[in-house]
Every structure is written in structure tokens, then in C-alpha cells.
Amino acid sequence: MLELKNVCYSVKDEQTGKRQDILKNVNLSFESGEISVITGPNGSGKSTLIKILMGFEKPTSGTICFNGKDITQMSITERARNGFTIAFQQPVRFKGITVKKLLELACGRKLDTDGMCECLSSVGLCARNYIDRAVDGTLSGGELKRIELAMAIAKGGAVFLLDEPEAGIDLWSFEDLVKVFEKLHDKTVIIVSHQQRIMETADKIVLFDNDKLICAGKREEMFSKITKQPSLCWRNVKENANG
Amino acid sequence: MDKTDEQLLETIADLHGIPEGSFNIRKNGKLLARRSDSDIEIVPKTDKDGIDIIVKPNVKNKSVHIPVLLTVGDFRDTVYNDFYIGENADVTIVAGCGIHNATCSDAEHDGIHTFYVSKNAKVRYVERHYANGDGTGKKVFDPVTKIYLKEGACFILEATQLGGVTATDRKTFATVGKNAQLIVKEKILTDGQEEAITDFRVKLNGKNSRADIVSRSVARGNSKQAFRSDMIGKNECFGHVECDGIVLDSARIISTPKIDAVSPLASLVHEAAVGKIAGEQLLKLMSLGLTEQEAEDAVIQGFLN
Numbered sequence: 001m002l003e004l005k006n007v008c009y010s011v012k013d014e015q016t017g018k019r020q021d022i023l024k025n026v027n028l029s030f031e032s033g034e035i036s037v038i039t040g041p042n043g044s045g046k047s048t049l050i051k052i053l054m055g056f057e058k059p060t061s062g063t064i065c066f067n068g069k070d071i072t073q074m075s076i077t078e079r080a081r082n083g084f085t086i087a088f089q090q091p092v093r094f095k096g097i098t099v100k101k102l103l104e105l106a107c108g109r110k111l112d113t114d115g116m117c118e119c120l121s122s123v124g125l126c127a128r129n130y131i132d133r134a135v136d137g138t139l140s141g142g143e144l145k146r147i148e149l150a151m152a153i154a155k156g157g158a159v160f161l162l163d164e165p166e167a168g169i170d171l172w173s174f175e176d177l178v179k180v181f182e183k184l185h186d187k188t189v190i191i192v193s194h195q196q197r198i199m200e201t202a203d204k205i206v207l208f209d210n211d212k213l214i215c216a217g218k219r220e221e222m223f224s225k226i227t228k229q230p231s232l233c234w235r236n237v238k239e240n241a242n243g
Numbered sequence: 244m245d246k247t248d249e250q251l252l253e254t255i256a257d258l259h260g261i262p263e264g265s266f267n268i269r270k271n272g273k274l275l276a277r278r279s280d281s282d283i284e285i286v287p288k289t290d291k292d293g294i295d296i297i298v299k300p301n302v303k304n305k306s307v308h309i310p311v312l313l314t315v316g317d318f319r320d321t322v323y324n325d326f327y328i329g330e331n332a333d334v335t336i337v338a339g340c341g342i343h344n345a346t347c348s349d350a351e352h353d354g355i356h357t358f359y360v361s362k363n364a365k366v367r368y369v370e371r372h373y374a375n376g377d378g379t380g381k382k383v384f385d386p387v388t389k390i391y392l393k394e395g396a397c398f399i400l401e402a403t404q405l406g407g408v409t410a411t412d413r414k415t416f417a418t419v420g421k422n423a424q425l426i427v428k429e430k431i432l433t434d435g436q437e438e439a440i441t442d443f444r445v446k447l448n449g450k451n452s453r454a455d456i457v458s459r460s461v462a463r464g465n466s467k468q469a470f471r472s473d474m475i476g477k478n479e480c481f482g483h484v485e486c487d488g489i490v491l492d493s494a495r496i497i498s499t500p501k502i503d504a505v506s507p508l509a510s511l512v513h514e515a516a517v518g519k520i521a522g523e524q525l526l527k528l529m530s531l532g533l534t535e536q537e538a539e540d541a542v543i544q545g546f547l548n
Contacts, residue, residue, distance in 0.1 A: 054530055056526055056530075075529075076526065076529040076530055077529050077532060077533065077534050077535070079530075080529065080530050080531060080532040080533075081532045084530075085530075086530050088523075088527065091527075092521070092523045092524050092526075092527040094524060094542065094545055094546075095459070095487065095545065095546050096459075096545035096546045096547070096548040097541070097542070097545030097546075097548070098545075101541075101545060102531075105528065105531050105533065105541060106531045108532060134545075151531070155531055155532070
């Protein structure tokens with residue numbers, strides 16, 4: 001189980017010099033074998049939470065526990081080696097590093113063509129066309145997102161942090177993406193998303209809202225809550241509720 | 244040939260012993276071994292140090308190795324090698340130089356290479372420079388490469404400086420004719436107090452001539468690098484120059500581009516980026532389980548791959 005206890009995160013506003021709260025007293029727990037979707041408006045701190053969980057940022061106060069152990073001060077490398085796996089919202093480009101090399105770095109060993117195929121075909125890419133390509137500007141945004149996910153799959157782990165995995169991926173491939181999440185069902189999966197189709201795969205939905213407390217609950221109850229709040233700006237949910 | 248020679252040869256020319264095809268191995272200013280055949284003839288110069296390499300027209304898929312080894316100090320070796328590539332030929336030329344200097348006096352190799360590439364001929368020219376040895380003596384390379392491309396010719400220059408070179412001042416001149424193409428892939432790694440200068444002067448003279456110069460460099464420690472390019476478009480042509488540098492520690496890279504579209508039909512592009520490794524690249528690799536140092540090494544290795 002992954003638990004956040006009274007996690008606060010604030011940054012200094014460069015213009016005013018005042019501290020600005022991004023996350024305030026967040027108390028959440030994520031069970032193993034559970035898919036959680038975090039949703040909420042832009043700027044409500046969803047990606048920050050993912051970064052804090054991976055260790056990219058340290059909370060200003062509060063603790064993070066994983067299977068009963070306090071990991072608040074644990075480095076990124078250590079977290080990665082302890083089963084934390086992240087897929088970035090905006091994948092990083094690397095001049096000269098090939099898809100093959102990145103997948104090998106991700107899984108920590110040399111991969112043969114079959115191994116590559118397994119990782120890449122699960123995200124709808126043909127290994128033959130990609131393994132020798134550099135992960136740079138020659139790949140499209142959608143291709144980079146898929147490779148980012150393939151890397152997470154290749155790495156494996158116990159906790160998967162997926163920040164808007166569907167962004168930039170064409171609608172036709174949505175179902176394949178959902179299959180990827182379903183395969184991870186025995187892990188702790190935390191997905192940041194605005195898409196209803198992704199929320200439908202969730203066991204739990206966590207709702208972030210700028211000035212309100214974060215609330216979390218089972219998918220069905222959270223769905224009805226979200227649709228009753230017309231101020232929230234999720235197009236899919238709203239359109240469905242209206243139509 | 245001793246162990247040091249063999250190691251240097253392997254590093255600079257991927258050679259394990261004597262290569263196939265024509266070759267000329269020079270060690271400490273003297274000929275170590277040579278083979279010349281009817282397709283690729285190697286003729287020693289009589290007026291100065293160096294060789295003429297004559298590739299007959301229509302010779303395809305052949306290679307010639309002309310590595311140079313320097314294993315003594317207090318030695319400056321200057322060679323003049325001229326390459327005459329016949330029409331429609333397609334060859335690979337491997338011309339690395341390895342210095343092993345364990346002394347406290349300087350060792351320097353300056354290869355002055357001139358390529359005359361005939362109509363529709365294609366050359367891949369691979370040049371690797373590498374130096375080692377614990378002595379305080381400098382290990383210096385000041386190569387000059389002149390390339391003349393006739394109509395439809397293509398020249399691929401792959402220049403790599405792998406490390407250990409105290410100082411280098413590289414000069415590359417090219418004149419590109421009608422429908423001809425110059426492709427440069429340069430990689431330079433410096434560390435410690437090393438200094439490297441690389442200077443390109445390219446004239447795109449012919450209609451539809453092209454040049455694509457990509458220089459990637461990594462400067463570590465207290466090392467310094469300078470990249471200069473001067474590209475002139477005198478006709479309807481396309482030229483692209485890219486200088487990408489990663490600086491670490493207190494190293495410096497200075498990039499100075501110059502592009503001059505003399506003809507209004509010339510299209511010339513210059514891109515340059517110098518800076519430290521992007522933080523997000525390190526974060527990504529660390530999130531795959533690498534330490535910060537391993538992540539840094541992986542980025543550099545890929546970049547100079």
C-alpha cells in the first residue's frame with residue numbers, strides 16, 4: 001500500500017516572494033491491485049503529486065509510506081529500484097539514444113527482438129520499425145507517448161505512475177491503451193487523466209479541485225459526484241451528462 | 244607490431260591485424276606495411292612525406308585503410324596524402340591516427356588530406372583520432388582536410404575524436420559542385436585541460452549542391468572547444484550546419500556560425516545549442532533505476548554514438 005500522510009507542497013512565487021501552496025494536507029492511500037485515476041482541472045496539483053511520488057520533488061511536509069516503510073526522503077533511483085515506475089506526461093527526447101537502448105536501460109538487461117516486440121506491440125508499435133530509431137525530434141508526439149509507455153512496461157514494477165498516458169494518442173488506439181492498464185491490474189496503478197474512457201477502467205477516482213479538499217472514492221460514487229458539478233471542465237463527462 | 248600498436252589500431256580503425264584490400268600503415272614517420280592493388284593504388288610521394296591514393300573509375304565497395312601510429316615523444320609527423328577518386332567509384336577510406344605518448348615531450352601528427360572526387364563518385368571517409376599514455380608530453384592533432392567534389396559526387400566525412408587528445412585544431416575545406424553532396428558527422432570529446440578547435444569552410448558552388456554538417460561535442464573538466472563554420476551558397480543550393488554541445492563541470496564550448504547566401508536562391512540553415520545535460524533527461528533515466536552518474540554517462544554515450 002502506498003500512503004500519503006498530510007503531504008504539503010509549496011513553491012515560492014518569484015514575483016511576490018510569497019509561498020504558494022500546490023498541495024495542502026493531502027491524505028490518500030493507494031492499494032495494490034487497484035487502478036486509481038486522478039482527475040481535476042489544470043493547475044490543481046495532479047502532476048505535482050505524481051512527481052512527489054516518484055521523488056522528483058520532495059514534499060514541504062508530510063510523509064509518504066510504501067508498504068509500511070517511510071520513503072519520503074528516498075531518492076529517485078532508489079524508488080525506481082524499489083518498484084516505482086513512471087510514464088511522463090511529456091516524454092523526454094534524447095539525441096542519439098535509440099528506442100532499443102532506452103528499453104534495455106528500462107528493463108536493466110539486453111533485449112532480443114522478441115523482447116522488444118513484446119514491449120512495443122503492447123503499445124501498438126512494430127518493433128522492426130522503431131528499435132533503431134533515436135528517441136528524438138524525428139518521432140511524433142504520439143509515437144513518443146507510446147514509447148514512453150513501452151518503457152514503463154519494459155521496466156515493470158509495483159507502482160505505476162502514468163501522467164496523462166492518453167494525451168496525443170489517437171482515438172483508434174484507445175482500447176489498446178485500456179488493455180495495457182488492465183494488464184497492470186495486480187499492481188498499484190495511478191493514472192492522471194481527463195478521459196472518461198480511462199476513468200471507466202478505474203477502481204477508484206481521486207478528484208482534485210483548486211481550492212477544495214481532495215476527495216476520493218469508488219468509481220461509481222465519484223462519477224455521480226463529478227457529473228453533478230457543472231463547474232468542472234471535463235468535456236467528455238459533461239457532454240455525456242448533458243446528452 | 245607490438246601490443247600498443249595493436250590496441251591503437253583496433254581503437255582507431257577497428258583493425259585486428261592486417262586489413263583486407265589496400266592499406267598503408269605508418270608508424271613514427273615510417274612505413275610499417277603497405278599493400279597496393281590494381282583497383283586502389285598507393286604511390287609514395289617523392290617530394291615530401293605522404294602518399295597518393297588513386298582509386299580507379301567504377302571501383303565499387305572497396306576500402307582502403309591508412310592508419311597512422313605515433314608511439315614516441317618529441318616527434319612531429321606531418322604527412323601529405325592526396326586522394327584521387329575516379330568517376331562512379333564508391334569506396335570507404337579509414338584514416339585513423341592513434342598516439343601513445345608516455346614521455347614528457349610532445350607528439351604531434353598533422354595529416355594534410357586532399358580529396359579530388361570525380362563525377363558521380365562516392366566516398367565515405369572515416370577519421371578517428373585517439374591518444375593515450377601517462378606522460379606529460381602533449382598529444383596533438385592538427386589535421387587539414389580539403390575536399391573537391393565534382394558533379395554528382397558525394398562525400399561522407401565521419402570524424403571522431405575519442406579522447407586523450409591534448410590539443411587539436413581541425414580545418415576542413417570543401418568545394419561542392421553541381422548536384423554534389425557533402426555530409427559531415429563530427430564527434431568530439433574533451434576532458435581535463437584539453438582544447439579542440441574545429442573549423443569548416445564550405446563553398447556550395449554548383450546548382451543543387453548540398454551540405455549537411457552535424458557536429459556533436461561533449462566538453463568535460465576544464466576543457467575548451469570552439470566550433471566555427473563558414474558556409475557560402477553561390478548557387479541554388481541547400482546547406483545545413485548543426486552544432487550541438489554538452490558542457491559539464493567547468494568546460495566551455497564556443498560556437499561561431501557564419502552563413503552567407505551569395506545567391507538569392509541559396510537556402511542555408513544554422514542551428515546551435517550549447518549547454519548542460521537537460522535535467523529532465525537525467526530524471527527520466529534515474530526513474531529507470533540509473534544513478535545520476537550512470538544517467539549522465541548514458542546521455543553522453545548516446546549523444547556521441
